[in-house]
Amino acid sequence: MSDTNMRSATISVLVENESGVLARVIGLFSGRGYNIDSLTVAPVERDGSKSRITVVTSGTEMVIEQIKAQLGRLVPVYKVADLSKEGPHLARELALIKVVGTGDARQEALRLADAFRARVIDASTESFIFELTGATDKLDAFLDLMRPLGLAEVSRTGVAAIARGKVAIE
């Protein structure tokens, strides 16, 4: 195909919360050679009957349309929404970041954390654990700053995303 421009897509998939459904989605991506840049999943209905999967992927327009169609034909899938295409949306992830150090580096880490509005959720004399929420690039930027200051461990949730405005995914 002449279309070779890659784009990133944030896709929300509303699924029946049943055993194996995540394996179906992941198997589809690995089996057909699609990228997964980020993937999150959790139940979103009060009775736990539906889960929402947010997957960030990249590919040509044709590949992304194909990914959506392939997801849409899985039996336990209710709805597939391409948030990147369907209008403005918000995307956030959360990271827990352990920074180990003493002296100036420790002070600098704390100052930067404050600038990024990261919360200190655990501290010892030689370490902090920061909690930071934001867009992926904000988290990346913060982690880059922490690296020389004693970054020891990171746990990230991956992206959760939602469309702006009053319209809701079914």
Add this chain to the structure above:
Amino acid sequence: MDGTITTGTGTTTEMMASGAQALLRALKAQGVDVIFGYPGGAVLPIYDAIFQQNAIRHILVRHEQAAVHAAEGYARSTGRVGVVLVTSGPGATNAVTGLVDALMDSIPLVCLTGQVPTHLIGNDAFQEADTTGITRQATKHNYLVKRSEDLTRVVHEAFHVAKTGRPGPVLIDLPKDILINPAPYSEASTAQHRSYRPRTEPDPARIAEAVALLKRSERPIVYAGGGVINAGPEAAKLLIEFVRLTGFPCTTTLMGLGAYPASDPQFVGMLGMHGTYEANMVMHGADVMLNIGARFDDRVTGRLNAFSPGSKKIHADIDPSSINKSVAVDVAIIGDAAATLRALIAAWKNDAGKQDREAIAKWWQQIDFWRAKDSLRFTQKREPGSIIKPQYAIEQLYKATRGRETFITTEVGQHQMWAAQHFKFDKPNHWMTSGGLGTMGYGLPAAMGVQVAHPDALVIDIAGEASILMNIQEMGTLAQYRLPVKIFILNNKYMGMVRQWQELLHGNRYSESYSEALPDFVKLAESFHAVGLRAEKVEDLDRVIAEMLAVDRPVIADICVDEKENVFPMIPSGAAHNEMLLGPEHKNGGNPGVTDAGLALV
């Protein structure tokens, strides 16, 4: 029957003595009359329940792969859902090839697999395999039943999923305790499925766009696939009506053979790698293409960037993921093939636009010029003692079976392509072949399934001597159930298609493609209580065919054919439709024109 419970929603639920009994009742309610299976420890409760009833017949195969192919043959020749029953572990893993075959060719199946009891799952128990894990990508959908109260709902749902939308295989994994414990029976729900709702009715706006393009076309082509067959015989009738109404040429894929009558003058033959010259040239030169129920498979398109370069493309398919997967199209119609054709016919009649009949007539002149090449031509020497050409064997078989209700299945390879080229199908559901997966060993068990569904019909497996050995054990099944399947082996002592590619693309180095140490097929047939026949020379052929057709028992006819014969025309991998190789009958230089990139393709 332990009691009746009426639930809040008004559905009547009745307790059954065992899950196995509830299962059989659900199968019966789904109209199942035959199951292809093989017993084992985990499914003993089901076999015990089968023993105690008469409504559902069980056909005991000799290998689980064959059970699945038999169910495919049954399904493809009847339009109904084929049912398979196998045990846990090796029973399930042996079935996997058949499941993928059915998935690729969109064949509706329900496969029941036994599983170790729920409390042992994950324990590496005897004959345990993670069947739902293994078959997740091998089925349209699969289920593991963990609670007795889910059992019959899941069975009903599995049939619904298997046969609606784009059909496919659905697997239900049944732990042994679920089969033994009492289970409630409930009827199939009439409510819509929560999440699975395939679209079948086409969008009228897209139909109108399609008709506008088609009306203005000067060099049109209708390209029909297996989706037309899957949509039922009505779809094939509508296809004929549409093609006659428009005056367009029609080609079909391998899976679509029979969707349009091969004897009709508007049929230009199968297209693709071994399609006719005219079908591929029409595709290459078309200005508007209507693809209905086909998926732009790589065997059809050849090199993608040279595929039908000048055409506006309309693609009608029930599966949205088939649209724009490999070929970008101008008009996409999501819907059932029959519903789409019905809408196209109505819209065509209502459309005030006039066709350019003169342009269409000119297009037919061009097509007739291509047709005159007679690209399937071959030369059979008639002098006694002459070697039999495989194409001639198929042609004579076709002539001898005309006028009889005949179903053809095939294995995979050269014989499959010759059958597709030289056996003419005028009706849908009479041609069963492994198109997508290309499974050697498909034909004999599939023929078994067809014969079970159509006991009085003539069922022939056109085979190669290598493929037939992949499920030869099913000769035992033919004998047990007195299924008079005819196995017509084009024996060229080679895995012929492998040999052909080695000749054309790998410098005549016939690496491991010679069928060494073949059995004596006549004696093999006899040892399986069947009739064995052999034709060695051209003068034997008609007699052997006549004898084969006259016998009301299973037959293996070993037809010794020319070892050197290749399938032509051929579009080498990575080549365009207009770069097709013709046979030795046509002088075309003999250079396959294969590039390194093409060589890497299969």
